[in-house]
Amino acid sequence: MMVQAQFFTSDEAEPVVVENPLGKGRVLLVCEHASHTLPARFGTLGLSEDVRKSHIAWDPGALAVTRLLSASLDATVIYQNYSRLIYDCNRPPESPSAMPATSEIYDIPGNADLSEAERFARTAALYIPFQTRVSELVANRNDVVLVTVHSFTPVYHGKRRDVEIGLLHDTDARLVDAMLNHTEGGDFQVERNEPYGPEDGVTHTLRLHALPNGLLNVMIEVRNDLIQNEEGQRAAAGFLSELLTKAIAAHSP
Amino acid sequence: MMVQAQFFTSDEAEPVVVENPLGKGRVLLVCEHASHTLPARFGTLGLSEDVRKSHIAWDPGALAVTRLLSASLDATVIYQNYSRLIYDCNRPPESPSAMPATSEIYDIPGNADLSEAERFARTAALYIPFQTRVSELVANRNDVVLVTVHSFTPVYHGKRRDVEIGLLHDTDARLVDAMLNHTEGGDFQVERNEPYGPEDGVTHTLRLHALPNGLLNVMIEVRNDLIQNEEGQRAAAGFLSELLTKAIAAHSP
Numbered sequence: 032m033m034v035q036a037q038f039f040t041s042d043e044a045e046p047v048v049v050e051n052p053l054g055k056g057r058v059l060l061v062c063e064h065a066s067h068t069l070p071a072r073f074g075t076l077g078l079s080e081d082v083r084k085s086h087i088a089w090d091p092g093a094l095a096v097t098r099l100l101s102a103s104l105d106a107t108v109i110y111q112n113y114s115r116l117i118y119d120c121n122r123p124p125e126s127p128s129a130m131p132a133t134s135e136i137y138d139i140p141g142n143a144d145l146s147e148a149e150r151f152a153r154t155a156a157l158y159i160p161f162q163t164r165v166s167e168l169v170a171n172r173n174d175v176v177l178v179t180v181h182s183f184t185p186v187y188h189g190k191r192r193d194v195e196i197g198l199l200h201d202t203d204a205r206l207v208d209a210m211l212n213h214t215e216g217g218d219f220q221v222e223r224n225e226p227y228g229p230e231d232g233v234t235h236t237l238r239l240h241a242l243p244n245g246l247l248n249v250m251i252e253v254r255n256d257l258i259q260n261e262e263g264q265r266a267a268a269g270f271l272s273e274l275l276t277k278a279i280a281a282h283s284p
Numbered sequence: 285m286m287v288q289a290q291f292f293t294s295d296e297a298e299p300v301v302v303e304n305p306l307g308k309g310r311v312l313l314v315c316e317h318a319s320h321t322l323p324a325r326f327g328t329l330g331l332s333e334d335v336r337k338s339h340i341a342w343d344p345g346a347l348a349v350t351r352l353l354s355a356s357l358d359a360t361v362i363y364q365n366y367s368r369l370i371y372d373c374n375r376p377p378e379s380p381s382a383m384p385a386t387s388e389i390y391d392i393p394g395n396a397d398l399s400e401a402e403r404f405a406r407t408a409a410l411y412i413p414f415q416t417r418v419s420e421l422v423a424n425r426n427d428v429v430l431v432t433v434h435s436f437t438p439v440y441h442g443k444r445r446d447v448e449i450g451l452l453h454d455t456d457a458r459l460v461d462a463m464l465n466h467t468e469g470g471d472f473q474v475e476r477n478e479p480y481g482p483e484d485g486v487t488h489t490l491r492l493h494a495l496p497n498g499l500l501n502v503m504i505e506v507r508n509d510l511i512q513n514e515e516g517q518r519a520a521a522g523f524l525s526e527l528l529t530k531a532i533a534a535h536s537p
Contacts, residue, residue: 037423123400124407125378147376147491151415154377159412162404170290238400 038156040071046157047164050108051101057279058106059168061179061236062097063120063161064090065110076116077140087134088114090182092258097180099268104275106178109168111161116142118157121179121235124150128232129158135188162239169240176206176279177241177248182255183226195220196267197252199227201234206247209278219257219270226252247282249275291409293324299410300417303361304354310532311359312421314432314489315350316373316414317343318363329369330393340387341367343435345511350433352521357528359431362421364414369395371410374432374488377403381485382411388441415492422493429459429532430494430501435508436479448473449520450505452480454487459500462531472510472523479505500535502528 039046067088069076075083082088094110101108111120116139122129130153132142169175185192196219200207207223214221227233234250241248251271258264292299320341322329328336335341347363354361364373369392375382383406385395422428438445449472453460460476467474480486487503494501504524511517 037419123377123403125403146496147488148493148496150376150378151492154407155412155416159408163408166290235400239404240401243399243401 038070038072038152043070044068044112046112047161048110048112049164049168050098050110051105052107054101054105054107056105056107057174058100058104058176058178058275059165059172060097060101060106060108061165061177062090062094062108062110062181063179063236064115064181065094065097066112067114068112069114069117073117073141076142078116078137082137083114083116086182086184086255087137088116091255092253092264093180093182095261095264096182096253096258096268096271099264100178100180100272100275103268103272107168107172109161109165111157113157118153120158120161121233123235124154124158126232126235129154135184162236165236165240169244169246175244175246176275177237177246178275179236179250181250181252182258183252185254185256187226192226192254193220194222194225195254195257196271197222197225197227199224199229199234199250199252200248201229201237201242203237203242203245203248205282206249206278209281210249210274212281213274213277217270217274218266247279291323291325291405296323297321297365299365300414301363301365302417302421303351303363304358305360307354307358307360309358309360310427311353311357311429311431311528312418312425313350313354313357313359313361314418314430315343315347315361315363315434316432316489317368317434318347318350319365320367321365322367322370326370326394329395331369331390335390336367336369339435339437339508340390341369344508345506345517346433346435348514348517349435349506349511349521349524352517353431353433353525353528356521356525360421362414362418364410366410371406373411373414374486376488377407377411379485379488382407388437415489418489418493422497422499428497428499429528430490430499431528432489432503434503434505435511436505438507438509440479445479445507446473447475447478448507448510449524450475450478450480452477452482452487452503452505453501454482454490454495456490456495456498456501458535459502459531462534463502463527465534466527466530470523470527471519500532
């Protein structure tokens with residue numbers, strides 16, 4: 032497609048990646064913020080390397096946890112191969128944070144005053160193919176449980192966050208309710224709709240695919256200092272895998 | 285594509301139509317509001333038949349004039365096969381009039397409180413393929429002159445409009461300036477940026493394709509009472525064809 036051919040150089044990776052497409056588990060794992068990679072045409076966006084690899088560009092550790100969950104649940108994974116600084120696939124085009132000019136304490140020079148042509152190119156190249164592919168994965172399988180996997184920064188606007196795992200939902204709380212029945216005595220401090228929630232516009236992927244189709248769903252947020260290394264990632268994925276398995280069983284006939 | 289398969293029934297026409305794809309003229313004619321057809325899944329949108337066929341749903345006469353221009357200029361045509369009430373392809377997704385809940389004096393019940401899933405479906409099925417195809421047509425040809433063809437209602441919010449043809453431009457006025465050099469003594473009352481202009485957000489297609497690529501461009505608006513029948517359409521197309529030919533010649537080496 033022309034737009035994509037102009038958007039990516041010929042040796043750049045595809046924006047949408049699906050792993051374990053034939054997985055037999057009911058869970059579909061979605062990782063919108065898997066990568067901090069910027070397509071070559073964007074250069075640095077005017078940001079230092081540190082910032083380009085910080086939590087404003089991606090969710091550190093989220094893809095690793097997603098892959099471990101995929102292995103234990105035999106779940107299909109879909110992730111976005113490029114940074115949310117170019118397009119945040121968990122936001123609709125009308126959201127100011129879809130192509131953010133600022134994020135937390137950072138101005139993003141390469142995103143200032145975007146033209147309509149630039150907004151169109153990013154929407155067409157990154158957002159539409161990603162969420163269209165999620166639609167296809169949902170439509171091709173019966174009884175999907177939609178699980179999106181994210182990480183959050185332990186310090187935001189200078190404030191420390193104590194919650195370790197957030198289980199977020201929109202108007203359908205069925206799966207989160209069931210998960211919260213099994214968190215007591217566990218290794219993680221788990222909260223509902225923390226450190227932010229649907230009122231912050233973060234449940235877009237759930238609204239696109241889970242709510243209209245009546246799918247059990249949860250948006251998982253793990254504090255990123257806990258999943259910096261493989262040991263932490265394994266601990267979080269093990270805990271979440273058990274929690275999801277119990278909660279899904281509670282909703283099965 | 286899944287989204288499209290769900291959006292249209294299997295016997296509905298494609299949303300994007302290209303005519304005379306091998307036309308040798310420099311002009312590319314774009315008609316975003318060619319049709320008042322609603323895809324079957326939308327029913328009536330809660331509107332009477334009169335309103336569904338009124339100027340809020342499409343630009344009456346615009347496609348007929350476009351086709352006459354195509355014949356005389358040997359120009360490629362691209363048009364949208366569905367009503368702008370579902371998605372107005374001359375608006376970005378963040379514009380309130382892309383999927384309007386009201387238009388002129390009418391509420392549009394079927395567009396009230398659209399979910400994010402519904403907005404995504406319309407954007408993916410109608411807007412993205414249309415403007416992507418325009419991109420491809422521009423990219424495949426040298427030296428394109430981008431001409432969008434519209435019609436406007438003679439009475440808007442109860443007020444009569446005297447202008448007969450509007451020549452609209454955004455920041456690049458080159459072609460319109462040259463066209464206005466040849467309108468005196470002609471059969472039509474022609475005005476620059478009337479009955480509305482770029483400040484009303486109507487130059488989206490020009491902003492997407494003409495401005496970033498430095499293409500000569502104009503958005504033509506014809507008062508729709510003048511192009512209700514073939515005679516009127518021929519008169520308008522003949523006048524515009526001559527005007528475009530002279531103006532393009534003035535810009536050619």
